[in-house]
Amino acid sequence: MRICLLFVVGIVFSVDAVAQKFTAEKTYVKFFSDAAIEDITAENTKASSIYNEATGDVVFSVPIKEFEFEKSLMKEHFNEKYMESEQYPKATFQGKISGYQSATSGEQKATATGKMTIHGVDQNVTLNGSMENVKGAPKMKAKFMIKLADYKIKIPQLLWKNIAEEVEVTVEFNFKPL
Amino acid sequence: MNKFFTLAFLLLATIGANAQDDLMKELEKNQKPETNYVSQTFRGTRIINGQSVETKGKGELEFIFSHRFGRINTGAYNLFGLDGNDGINVRLGLEYGISDRLSVAIGRSSVFKDYDAYFRYKLVNQSSGTKNFPVTITAIATVVYRGFPNAADASQASIPLPSTGDRMGYVVEVPIARKFSSKFSAQVTPVFVHRNAVDKNYENNDDYAVGVAARYKVTRSLSLIGEYYSRMNAHANTPYYNSAGLGFDIETGGHVFQVVFTNSLGLNSRTVITETGGDLNKGDVRFGFNITRTFQLTKRKQ
Numbered sequence: 001m002r003i004c005l006l007f008v009v010g011i012v013f014s015v016d017a018v019a020q021k022f023t024a025e026k027t028y029v030k031f032f033s034d035a036a037i038e039d040i041t042a043e044n045t046k047a048s049s050i051y052n053e054a055t056g057d058v059v060f061s062v063p064i065k066e067f068e069f070e071k072s073l074m075k076e077h078f079n080e081k082y083m084e085s086e087q088y089p090k091a092t093f094q095g096k097i098s099g100y101q102s103a104t105s106g107e108q109k110a111t112a113t114g115k116m117t118i119h120g121v122d123q124n125v126t127l128n129g130s131m132e133n134v135k136g137a138p139k140m141k142a143k144f145m146i147k148l149a150d151y152k153i154k155i156p157q158l159l160w161k162n163i164a165e166e167v168e169v170t171v172e173f174n175f176k177p178l
Numbered sequence: 179m180n181k182f183f184t185l186a187f188l189l190l191a192t193i194g195a196n197a198q199d200d201l202m203k204e205l206e207k208n209q210k211p212e213t214n215y216v217s218q219t220f221r222g223t224r225i226i227n228g229q230s231v232e233t234k235g236k237g238e239l240e241f242i243f244s245h246r247f248g249r250i251n252t253g254a255y256n257l258f259g260l261d262g263n264d265g266i267n268v269r270l271g272l273e274y275g276i277s278d279r280l281s282v283a284i285g286r287s288s289v290f291k292d293y294d295a296y297f298r299y300k301l302v303n304q305s306s307g308t309k310n311f312p313v314t315i316t317a318i319a320t321v322v323y324r325g326f327p328n329a330a331d332a333s334q335a336s337i338p339l340p341s342t343g344d345r346m347g348y349v350v351e352v353p354i355a356r357k358f359s360s361k362f363s364a365q366v367t368p369v370f371v372h373r374n375a376v377d378k379n380y381e382n383n384d385d386y387a388v389g390v391a392a393r394y395k396v397t398r399s400l401s402l403i404g405e406y407y408s409r410m411n412a413h414a415n416t417p418y419y420n421s422a423g424l425g426f427d428i429e430t431g432g433h434v435f436q437v438v439f440t441n442s443l444g445l446n447s448r449t450v451i452t453e454t455g456g457d458l459n460k461g462d463v464r465f466g467f468n469i470t471r472t473f474q475l476t477k478r479k480q
Contacts, residue, residue: 023208050205059202065214071474072235072278073432080218081398086360089214094198114198154398 022137022175024049029062030170031146040074042067049173051138053102058112060093060173082153083119091118093125100131100138107132112142118151129171140173216304219314219357220365222434222470223273223281223298225391226405226423227442227450231316231355231365233300234275237476242271242285244445246466249456259464265289269445274475287445291325294446296349304357313356320349322448344375349447353389361395369407371452380415387451399429403436407451421454436468 027047033040046066051058064085069075079085095114110131116123129142145166148155155165220230223240234240246267248259256263271285271294279300286293298318305311324345332339348371355365367389376383391405407421425438441456441463443449456462 048205048209050201050208052201057198057201059198059205061202061205061209063212070477072238072275073472073474076218076235077431080360084360086214092202094202096198 020052020054021178022051022053023178024051024060024173025137025176026172026174028170028172029067031067031167032170033167040069042069042074042078044068047171047173049175050178051097051140051175053138056096056098056100058093058095058097058114060171062091064089064091082148088118088120091116093117093127095125097131102133102138105133110140118146119153121151123150134174137175137177139175141171143168143170145169211308213305213307213309216306216314216357219304219355219363220393220403221401221427221429222436222468223283224436224468225365225393225403226425226436226438226440227421227445228367228389228391228405228407229298229316229318229351229353229447230391231300231314231353233279233298233316234273234281234472235474236275236278237474238275239473239475240273240470241473242269242273242468242470244269244271244466244468246440246443246445246464249462249464250439251461251463265443267443267445285446287449289443289445289449292446292449293323293325294320294448296320296447304355313354315352315354318349318351318353318447320351320447322347322349322446340375347371347373347448349451351389351447362392364390364392366390367407369447369451371448373448373452380413380417381452382411382413385412385452386410389451393427396426401427401429403427403438407454409451417455418452419454419457421450422458432472434468434470438466438468439463440466 024047027045027049029044029047031042044062044067047060047062049058049060064083065079067075067078069078093114093116095112097110097112100108100110107130110129112127112129114125116125127142127144129140132139146169147166149165220232223230223232248256248262248264248266250258252259252263267287267289269285269287271283273281273283275281280297282297284295296318298316301315301317302311304314324347327335327337327339329339350370351367353365353367355363357363369387369389371385373383387407387409389405389407393401393403395401403425405423409420419441421440421442423438423440423442425436427434427436441458442454443464444453456464
């Protein structure tokens with residue numbers, strides 16, 4: 001009887017623990033490079049993520065080859081020359097989110113602190129964004145700048161090249177229970 | 179009871195305290211296996227004189243300007259061929275990507291006033307992952323119309339004016355290429371050339387050839403390129419030679435500059451494969467370049 005009770009409790013607990021984990025259902029990652037000659041925008045909807053609401057732990061993975069550009073050549077150069085995506089196929093972030101209360105309704109400010117890996121280079125970063133509890137699952141939004149030099153992404157030295165030294169990254173992730 | 183409870187709680191706590199690394203592993207585990215398609219096996223649609231497996235992206239229009247100067251061994255007085263005393267060749271070409279796999283192109287070379295038109299279709303793309311395929315294969319079919327001679331040229335040279343049919347040549351090429359690493363790519367190309375009118379004393383109507391080509395990326399923007407076409411059934415009295423070329427390409431933004439040294443004057447597959455006049459043993463090498471500029475005509479959106 002006791003054991004039985006324990007089992008029930010155990011199962012209830014573990015179900016609870018599982019329910020606290022969320023996986024990204026809809027993802028959107030955009031970057032925007034604002035340069036004198038040509039603005040470059042690329043969008044990616046193939047990212048993935050898992051968020052553990054109980055601990056605040058979160059991981060993101062963005063496949064580099066899935067960034068879509070207006071021009072085919074831009075995509076080829078992005079992969080071949082700048083991101084070297086055959087060697088570094090993914091950009092990832094793993095860290096912890098603080099400031100989010102799932103019980104509170106409406107949009108709240110939240111901060112993610114952790115390790116960003118792009119082009120095979122790790123950087124410790126703090127990203128500010130917002131989160132909202134939408135029907136029991138979180139929605140995350142953030143906009144931040146990435147300095148290409150921090151990730152050893154080389155910009156051609158020719159002056160007339162159309163690439164900014166910093167790009168603006170916008171992310172939007174809608175989660176569902178895992 | 180208490181002991182059990184504590185134990186159970188501890189167990190659950192360990193599960194709950196998933197490290198981020200484990201979370202990342204979980205994320206990777208849940209990801210569907212993908213197919214990675216190889217791109218940029220070569221920089222451009224040409225390697226030196228011949229075609230590569232590359233196709234244009236959908237909605238891309240490529241303008242190709244190719245130039246071959248005179249033979250370098252004509253000496254310093256002719257600025258090593260730049261004066262073009264023994265013929266120069268200029269080809270202006272346009273190639274358009276109907277889809278990422280299918281392109282159409284037209285071009286005109288000044289030598290023999292050749293008009294060429296071709297389409298290229300990428301049959302398979304080298305890939306790894308769920309769908310594994312070791313090479314990229316493209317099929318290219320070219321028609322060449324020889325504009326030379328017109329009536330005035332013919333009467334001046336006292337040669338009969340060729341009929342339209344006699345001016346035609348056809349080429350089918352199937353380049354097969356593999357990108358071995360981000361630095362090294364190689365290609366083998368079976369070629370079939372048919373010319374309606376030839377001088378049977380030293381030419382064939384049907385010619386078969388095999389091309390080999392490679393590129394090695396030295397820096398992000400600079401690659402070494404090489405190419406050789408071997409004729410399989412060259413006529414016993416052929417005055418022509420196998421086409422060979424070496425060079426490098428520099429890629430900047432929407433441009434590809436290819437600087438080449440070759441024994442071919444021709445700039446379409448017909449003339450390159452069957453009508454290359456330069457004898458490498460005599461040092462009949464020409465300097466030349468191909469410049470491409472790509473314009474995106476239609477926007478790509480998901």
